[in-house]
Amino acid sequence: MSGVLQGLTAAETDAGTGETAKADPFGWDTLGASGVAVVLGLVGVLLSLLVSVLVGRGLIVELLDLRNSALEVAGRRLPQAMRRLHAGQGVDIDAEAPMRRLAGDELAQFGTALTAVQRAALKAASERAELLSGISGVYVSLAHRSQVLLHRQLDLLDTMERRQRDQAELDDLYRVDYLATRMRRHSESLLILSGIAPGRGWRDPIPLADVLRAAVAEIESAARVQIWAVPKVSLVGGSVADVIHLLAELVESATSFSPPSTKVQLRAARLREGVLVEIEDSGFGMNEQALGEANAKIRSDRVDLLDAKQIGLFVVNRLRDRQGLRVELRPSPNGGVTGAVLIPEVLLRDDMPIAAQAPHGRGLAPASALIPRQRQ
Known part of the structure; x- marks a missing residue:
């Protein structure tokens, strides 16, 4: 027992004053392979967080740009173009919605798709305005022709009323006169709805x-x-x-x-x-x-x-x-x-x-x- 105690005392003395006490706790020899792996892993996590933050901020900026662009299209540019089309003015689709080049980035592709939707809406509205303008032109032409015939009919009825002496026949002519006058008003309504003053x-x-x-x-x-x-x-x-x-x-x-x-x-x-x-x-x-x-x-x-x-x-x-x-x-x-x-x-x-x-x-x-x- 005495020998064992002496050996333990000597080992304790060596541990406090020997090479082990003098060793660097953060040195490579002390850390070993496991310590190096832990340090590298921590550095990798920090770098991943940094890259994620940078990429996320970039995505947020691009998404905000897309959102602002979509709101501008829906709230200002598209309604203004629609109002011009309803007013009979032409709209340059290439100037209102210039087509973007298709890039590899998904967000850029989304922006291109949004522009394509805007162009399709403007094209459909423009075609509808042209169709309504053509129909309006047909209505105006028919209304003008009807007005000419109705004015001639009213003049003829007026002449016949002045010539007629039979009261019953005169009343019938007056009724025809009323009907022709109503027909003239309906013909004028077509001109008024087309934005043209009656004759x-x-x-x-x-x-x-x-x-x-x-x-x-x-x-x-x-x-x-x-x-x-x-x-x-x-x-x-x-x-x-x-x-x-x-x-x-x-x-x-x-x-x-x-x-x-x-x-x-x-x-x-x-x-x-x-x-x-x-x-x-x-x-x-x-x-x-x-x-x-x-x-x-x-x-x-x-x-x-x-x-x-x-x-x-x-x-x-x-x-x-x-x-x-x-x-x-x-x-x-x-x-x-x-x-x-x-x-x-x-x-x-x-x-x-x-x-x-x-x-x-x-x-x-x-x-x-x-x-x-x-x-x-």
Whole structure:
């Protein structure tokens, strides 16, 4: 036992003062192969994290660029191009969406695909605009031809009415005159929706009372419309045709959506801003949502010609915008709908001229005799 204890003491002394105590704890000899592997592994992890951060930041920057580009295309460039196409202006697809070269990077390929989608949308919209323009041209041509024939027919009817002495035959001619006048208004609606002014017009101011009577004369149920007292003012000649057409559309709508046994009231009052014309019916009325949608279509800057059920509102929209009128539909105290049209002061004249009325027989009056002959 004494020998063993002496050996342990000697070994302890050597461990504290020998080569082992003097060895570097971070040296290669001390670390060995396992220590070197651990250090290299830690360095590799740090490098991986650094590379990941750098690559991730680069991807984030590219994705943000793609996002901003997509938002600019969807929010600004594409809507502007669509508005120009709707306005009838041409759009250069190569200038609006230049095609990028296809690169090997996936994000670059995604950007190229986004540009291809934009070009496809612009091309489709451009082709649709060209198609609508062609259809509009056909409508305009047909409307012009119909107008020429209808004007000739109205002139012939006027001559026959002046020659006819039989009251029954004269009333039948007057009814044909009314039908031809309505056909002329529908033909003019095609021109108005195509952005073209109708062919008829007046040089001199026309009394407002004659304008209201002419608007009533262009509907089928003219006998159901009751015209109240009208201010003694005149409407400038250049606005007469559009105001007649607009009022005729509203009066016809009032007679169509009210019982045949009821009357449609047509009133006019002088205000500080101009003359307010109201067309009031006693029909079934419209709910608040329907009135809001109708007024929105009347005031809208865009006209959807594919909505065939709202052609009358779109015609009113175009005429309102062209003459600077204010048009609104609102509930009537009698349960129906009241159409209010404010004619601005710039379109009115206080010095009302004396209109030479065309002679006509008793009973039903021809539509062509309600106002002076127009300038074709």
